[in-house]
Every structure is written in C-alpha cells, then in structure tokens.
Amino acid sequence: MKQQAIFRALADPSRRRILKLLQKGSMTAGELAHTFDFTQASLSHHFAVLKVADLVCTERRGQNIVYSLNSTVFEDMARLVMDLFAVQEERKK
Amino acid sequence: MKQQAIFRALADPSRRRILKLLQKGSMTAGELAHTFDFTQASLSHHFAVLKVADLVCTERRGQNIVYSLNSTVFEDMARLVMDLFAVQEERKK
C-alpha cells in the first residue's frame, strides 16, 4: 500500500469528487469529464494520480475506459486514519 | 470542519510524522523540531498547517508552546474517509 500516494491523491478536491461520483457506479473517462469544467486531458491526469494510489480500477470496454472504485483500499485507508489518530496509551497488545 | 484543510494537512509525510509523535503525548515545538532535520522555522510552518486543520491544539507553558493531538477531529476524519468510500447502494436511509 502506497501511503503517500493515497494521501496525495485525496488532497485534491476534484479527485475526491471523482471518487464520490464513482460511488454511484462505474463511469467512463468521458462521462466523468463531462461533469467537470476541465479539459479531458486534465481529468486524465487526475485519473492517473488516483490509479497510482490504487484508489480506482480501469477496464477498457470498446473505445471507452471504464473507471470504478477500488473498494479494497478502503480498509487500508481506514487503517491509515486509525493509525494516525489512535492514542498510544489505548493500544492493547 | 474544514475538509480541504484536513486532507491538505495529511498530504505531507512530515506532518503525518508529527501527528504520530503526538500520539505518545504532548510535545513542545522545540522537542518536535529536534526529531527532524529541518529548521525550527520550517517545522513551525507545518505546525501552522496542522493548526488550520484543527488537527492539533496548542498551549503556552512558560517559554514553550506545547502541541497535542486534537482527538475530537478523529471522528470527523473517520466520517470523511467512510464518506469517500462508502458504496452508494449500501446506504440505508
């Protein structure tokens, strides 16, 4: 798990918005791009950052590339946050 | 809660390291600075970012300024992460 990549990816509001859009189901790069005012190229850059962080999966379907949430990273993320805020004294083991 | 401030603050590894140090208990700015190779001025900048995000609290004690984790933000953070990864279909209500 690439901790730095995940945190970096989440730092941008557009990328968080992409993740929220993908909650409703997979979307193609083009569909996602339509909901933004940026160029498709800019969005593509954001996709790349999300992919490096393993936050999304891609799958080509014909001419389109379909993006979807990689929910397995959710556990990782939860652990990261827990880890960051858990107070030392409260740790058992 | 300042969502953007929180995510931005967590994006930097030094700041995450500061948070982890504070898990063991409060520390003065100077003590924290000693554990880094940066100048105290640079660290002070990081403290400011963490403070804007409400991730730490400060209290002056004589000449020192004592930093401690603001654990109340933990809930907020957890909610943010949940919110980002929860799949829409699974939402009840």
Next chain:
DNA sequence: TGTATATTTAGATAAGTATCTAAATAATGT
C-alpha cells in the same frame, strides 16, 4: 531593563502540481 531562550513571521527560492493545447495511441465502422 537587558540578555538569553523559544517560537513564529516575513521574504526569497526551488521544487512540485494543476491546467492548458497539441500531438499520439487505440478501437470502431466504412
């Protein structure tokens, strides 16, 4: 009040990031 210590603020610079336009890649249909 003056000096020492702790911390922050200001201003500069270098590195990183977001966005754009234009060009490249890949699949589809004729």
Next chain:
DNA sequence: ACATTATTTAGATACTTATCTAAATATACA
C-alpha cells in the same frame, strides 16, 4: 486502409508549497 471517436501523453505555464535565512515577538530571569 481511412476517418471518427475516446482517451492518454508531452510539453509549456501558472500556481502552490516546502524549505531556508534573517528578523520579530514573547517569556523568563538576573
């Protein structure tokens, strides 16, 4: 093979951020 559509990559530019040095502020103590 060629034109069309979807997406990414490359290169440029503007903006933001991390870090530094030097100066400013605040407290403590003599």
